Amino acid sequence: MQEKPEKYHWKKSYGWLLIANAIYVVLFYLFMNLFL
């Protein structure tokens, strides 16, 4: 069976998700160092 090539759609919410999780990592870093 020959399938049509898939088109992958990027949505804004994916970008927000990555940004949110990058912010979590930065907050964790600050959190680690803030109380030392």
Add this chain to the structure above:
Amino acid sequence: MHILDSIVLVATLAFIVIFGYYQTRGSKNVSDFLKGGNEARWWTVGLSVMATQASAITFLSAPGQAFHSGMGFVQFYLGVPIAMIVICMVFIPIYHRLKVYTAYEYLESRFDLKTRTLTAFLFLIQRGLAAGITIFAPSIILSAVLGWNLITLNIIIGSLVVIYTVSGGTKAVSVTQKQQMGVIFLGLIIAFVLIVNDLPQDITFSNALEIAAANEKLNVLDFSFEWDNRYTFWSGLIGGTFLALSYFGTDQSQVQRYLSASSLKESQMGLIFNGFLKVPMQFFILLIGVMMFVFYQFNASPLNFNPAGEKEVLNSEYADEYRKLQQELEKNRQEKAQLNYVLINTEDKAPIQQEIQNLNKKEENLRAEGVILIDKTEKDVETNDKDYVFIHFILNNLPKGLIGLLLAVILSAAMSSTASELNSLASTTTIDLYKRNVSSEKSDQHFLNASRLFTLIWGILAVIIACTADLFDNLIQLVNIIGSIFYGNVLGIFLLAFFVKFVRSNSTFIAAIITQIIVVIGWWNDWMPYLWLNMFGCALVMSIAILIEVLSNSENYAKS
């Protein structure tokens, strides 16, 4: 247990089960039963996905993990958002377009029946065992601390889940999971507030974090490249992405959650919701463990949190030696408590921190010596006590009524995961094995009845596995290892299907068989920490399949 706790526990669980049963009874057809009639909105999908992953052991084990080793475990989830995006962009649109009931159904349209059957079979072995352990893990802990009968508890958890899962299928799983997540969030927030409230009057939340940091418990991120260190930023980001891709993208217990959504968009939004909440939720659960650690800096703690272990050793010839260790531990704690007070009131923290860390090392040694004494009794009890820390705190420090609520949290978590597992095991057995390989010419009603029957059978099997799990050493770890052995291979097959269009069915099937053999040999000979087997299996099956395809193409070309 106090009567008030019993009332709260029984009322909470009974409400969830009865509500779930009445709200969703009377599925009319297979689609109703296995896909919930495709009515779920994104928040239902998101909560259902989270509830499926968060088993009882998550709530029992993670705070204990933070208590002993700090917050590094959160890194394990850093790959989840990346995996959510890949699944939303690649996996879900295909599943929706083909209107599949199970993930493995797609593999037949892309490859062939044998590849579909193989992956479905691998799923059933792994998830069937895991369903038993999902019931067994909280049962063994609750039976140890509360003295409840292990087998009775296994049967109660299994039966409660079977009642609404057999009756209402996927819709019942989603409806009950929303309430279970409500109970879980409420219980965790109350536990956190009470732990902070139970700290000494003169220790503020900020002081508590300072003390936790000085005791090396706030080490959330580790950027080192140590291969043997299980939880680093890199293993979480790379290994965690592969693991999350396998779990959320190809494991039917998760796929079925988002296939029940009313549209493609609702499925995607449900997973994105999970991607936003997963890391902070795990961070919060670990923070509870850290606060519990601070609490036990100012309050006495047992040498080993598993009461069964302590009971055995105190009834043995090693009792005096053990009591001596307990006294030393308490003396050590008192010294540490004083140093912690000095720490929060001084500017020059480094020397105090060093002294605290020395006392922590001493505490670790004392606890290790305690474990050796428990082992010497030669009784078969769990000496790794991380799963017992949180429940010890709950039973000894929470007010009456709230103990019942927190026990409801643990049992709700066990039930929500088990329900998804039974539901997906039944779907795969009905759709991928029974309907496709055995009997395809029957009516819709016949397959609806078959789905119900398979749910019941898998429920009974899960309870039997839970009741016999105690006979095997390290069964929980064994199930995780089995997961890692199969997951990578299955993910690789799906990635080949999605992205490497020139690879055909025979190459994939042969590669899957070869990969499975190599991965088992690799695990047996301890080539790498087992969490990395996922990535290894995935890369291996893809490479072998591509190689076979290229070689067979060039051979055909030469012949022609």
